[in-house]
Every structure is written in structure tokens, then in C-alpha cells.
Amino acid sequence: MSAPITLSRLRQMKVQGEKIACLTAYDASFARVLDAAGMDVILVGDSLGMVIQGHKTTVPVTMEDMVYHSQAVAQGNEHALLMVDMPFMACPTVDLALVNATRLMQEGGAEVVKLEGSGVQLEIVTELARRSIPVCAHLGLQPQSVHKIGGYRVQGREADAAKAMLDSSLALEQAGADLLLLECVPEPLATDITAAVEIPVIGIGAGVHCDGQVLVLQDILGVTPGKPPRFSKDFMQGSGSIHEAVTRYVAEVKAGSFPDAAHWFK
Numbered sequence: 001m002s003a004p005i006t007l008s009r010l011r012q013m014k015v016q017g018e019k020i021a022c023l024t025a026y027d028a029s030f031a032r033v034l035d036a037a038g039m040d041v042i043l044v045g046d047s048l049g050m051v052i053q054g055h056k057t058t059v060p061v062t063m064e065d066m067v068y069h070s071q072a073v074a075q076g077n078e079h080a081l082l083m084v085d086m087p088f089m090a091c092p093t094v095d096l097a098l099v100n101a102t103r104l105m106q107e108g109g110a111e112v113v114k115l116e117g118s119g120v121q122l123e124i125v126t127e128l129a130r131r132s133i134p135v136c137a138h139l140g141l142q143p144q145s146v147h148k149i150g151g152y153r154v155q156g157r158e159a160d161a162a163k164a165m166l167d168s169s170l171a172l173e174q175a176g177a178d179l180l181l182l183e184c185v186p187e188p189l190a191t192d193i194t195a196a197v198e199i200p201v202i203g204i205g206a207g208v209h210c211d212g213q214v215l216v217l218q219d220i221l222g223v224t225p226g227k228p229p230r231f232s233k234d235f236m237q238g239s240g241s242i243h244e245a246v247t248r249y250v251a252e253v254k255a256g257s258f259p260d261a262a263h264w265f266k
């Protein structure tokens, strides 16, 4: 199999127009399946609060939870870049952000930490980057703010909100973010942001022109209860095994055939 994926490899992929495949995982068994299928990035998302722990939101997830699941995923992963979420209120100050990011890297095996938001986060991204902690900034729908925004909905539809998101993306890149993740962002805006920044952009519900795609593992395996998110796709349909479903996801992302217009927002 190929060499371990690094941030410089992801930057090279952006330049060469090669799509980045990313999926969430929360344990060693699924990490092994994703790694064997050629996943570029595995995200230990705080979505584990919903899909593993059964909470209604990601807010109850703690640093202990993130460290525990990162350790498990790191055991099963050999090649994919391991990205781990900073959970709700893990970055209330620069000092705590540094302590918590260090824990995710030293105890959890994270190679990139992901944090939601811009604004007050700019200083935190700057300080993490100054200390060589790789950062993915998460814009668009930020599930940790669900109680503030009042639901899970598309972000950046109005002209002023779209401009603010583009400005935030550029500011986060300037602050030293290595990756950008856009969640539930109209496809034209995500396309503009992807063209405007030099760092790789991974989208979820953000259209096909992002540099890569991420989905939640349970969604692509069709085991999430209730109505699946509009941007997700059940890859178990038509697959004979979990390995085949994950491999098809990677292949469709790489080919640019996922997502199609049915899985993004105008």
C-alpha cells in the first residue's frame, strides 16, 4: 500500500486536482476497513456523541471521549491522516486550546486537530499553528453551536453571510490553518471558497468542487436512525459488504461522481 498521507500530500492533491476522500471512524475495526479502502483522511468526529453515544447533539462530548476514541482509531489506522475534533468548549482560551490539542496529539495520536468557528478562534488557530499543531478550521454549519443557531441548516445563503464566510476562510488560512472543512454550504459559495484559498477544502453538503469530501460512517452504512441528511448517501445499497460500500465511497469521491446535485445545496 501507499505511503502514509501527510498534509503536504493533501496540498499536492489540491494542486493536481486529485480528490481527497475522508470518512469518520470511532474505533479500530472500522479504522482498519477505511484504511484498507484507501481513505486519505480519517476523522474522529465529535459526531460520535450522536452516532456512538446516542445523544441528540455533539455538545455532551468531552475531551476524555475524544482521546479514548482517537486512541482506538489510531490502533487500526496505518496510512490515512488522522484528524480529531476538539469537542465543545475545548478551546475557551488559548492556553486550554494548547493543552487539549496536545492531549489529542500525544494521547490520542491525532495528526490534525479540527475546531469549529472563526472570529475568536482566529487567535487560537494562530497560536496552535505557531507551535506546529496542524489545524483544520470548520466553517458553515457548526453543530456545536446548534442551540445558538436553533437547528441544523444550510449556512451562507444570504450575500452578507456568504461574504463573511469567504472572509473568515481567508483569515483562517492567514492565521495558519492547514485545512478547511465546509459543512452545509451552498455549492456556489463552497466553490468560490475552494478557489480562493490555497489550503485543501473538504466539504460535507458543500458540492463537488471542494478539494475533498467527508461523510459520517454510519450515514453511508445506512444505520443512522430516522431520515438521513440530504447530503449523505447510503453506499450499502448495491454493496455486498461494508468493505465494498466504503471502497465505492472512495472511488466515487475520487472520480468526482459523489456528490451529485441531489446531495448538495444550491
Ligand code: KIV
Residues within 6 Å of the ligand: 024, 043, 044, 045, 046, 047, 048, 085, 181, 183, 204, 214, 215, 216
Ligand atoms: O463530527 C463530525 O463527524 C464532523 C463531520 C460531520 C464533518 O465534524
